[in-house]
Amino acid sequence: MSPRARVAQHGALRAPDESFSLESADYEDPGEEEKAPQGAGSGGPWRKLLAALRLGLGLALVVGTSVSVAYSVRHYALTSPRFSVREVHLIGGKRVAPQQAQDQAGVILGGNVFALDTAVAEKKLLENPWISEARVTRDLPRTLRIEIKEREPAALSVFNERLYLVTADGEPFKALSPGDPADFPLITGASVDGMSRDRARELDRVRVGLEVLEQYGRVPLSKTQPAQEVHLADSGDVTLTAGKEGITFELGKDGYRRKLLMGEQVVAEMRRKGRSPGIVFLDNQAHPERVVVRMR
Incomplete structure (x- = not known):
């Protein structure tokens, strides 16, 4: 019988079995994507640093603007003629005359109402032996109130x-x-x-x-x-x-x-x-x- 006839009689010849030994270190799963190092794809610390810088710059801008506004307001309050002292009201004075209290407190008519340090003015008033208590307050925009209690x-x-x-x-x-x-x-x-x-x-x-x-x-x-x-x-x-x-x-x-x-x-x-x-x-x-x- 010819070889062709034997093939037809017994079917296709099978290739001999082969065995493989796969080392885990040499094995790669073609279906698994390669993982990127952590943080490399998202920008990592550089992106966080950039975000922090942006926040800091924003805060600096806000603070700087606030300081500038506060300075402008203070400058206006201390220089505007709207806040010049026009009246001084003395309350509680019997033996201390209004002009005397005004002079002792260091009040200047026409001066700025905010320029007067009220705590210092109160201490000056208490140097008068007749005065046992003193309080100086502002009645905006142009009035100062001096309240005193005299010794009897x-x-x-x-x-x-x-x-x-x-x-x-x-x-x-x-x-x-x-x-x-x-x-x-x-x-x-x-x-x-x-x-x-x-x-x-x-x-x-x-x-x-x-x-x-x-x-x-x-x-x-x-x-x-x-x-x-x-x-x-x-x-x-x-x-x-x-x-x-x-x-x-x-x-x-x-x-x-x-x-x-x-x-x-x-x-x-x-x-x-x-x-x-x-x-x-x-x-x-x-x-x-x-x-x-x-x-x-």
Whole structure:
């Protein structure tokens, strides 16, 4: 049989089997696309840097514009005649005149309302001993308001032979000067040396004198015999002198209200008898109900 006939009889001859050993390192999957290195396709850090630069430039532009606008506004506010001071209103001034307050605050009419440092102006006002509180505000566009609270004197006190105005709290705040009100009772016995040694104690003594004046002011006798002087002894005893005749009430250390009412009764009794008392002793601690009168 010829070879062709054998082929026809047995079908096509198969090629012999072949075996392959594929190393993983040499194998490439033709269906898988090659992966690009991370960040290479998106621009990586360069694109982020560019975005940051753009943001920074944008912020710089905004800040620069804001600063420029703020400078322009400030320049306009400080130079425009629209904000020149035309009026100064003083509120709360009794003894401090408007012009005096204006000068002490450093206010210049026609000056710029924003150029005035209000905090500095308030400090300058507080240098005036009459002024206890001060506030300076702007009422745009052309007005300044000065609000002050003044100290109110309640008595005069002597310190090293100088007269001082004293508040109701016992604080000596101003040496008496020409033009100052002087129609106040006098408190004596306190001293500058006492202030330097123990200021709180000395002020307490002055307050005792003020308390006596307050209590006496509630007694009807004070209307006809006004208080003239309260003396504070080192021992703590208090002496009140009242009226043009100078009636003296020795009050001791406490119970001033009760003693003053007793003194009023004694003076009234003496007057009914046509007599004029000189000194009324109300300081008997052993027998506080007893009153001794020394006639003139």
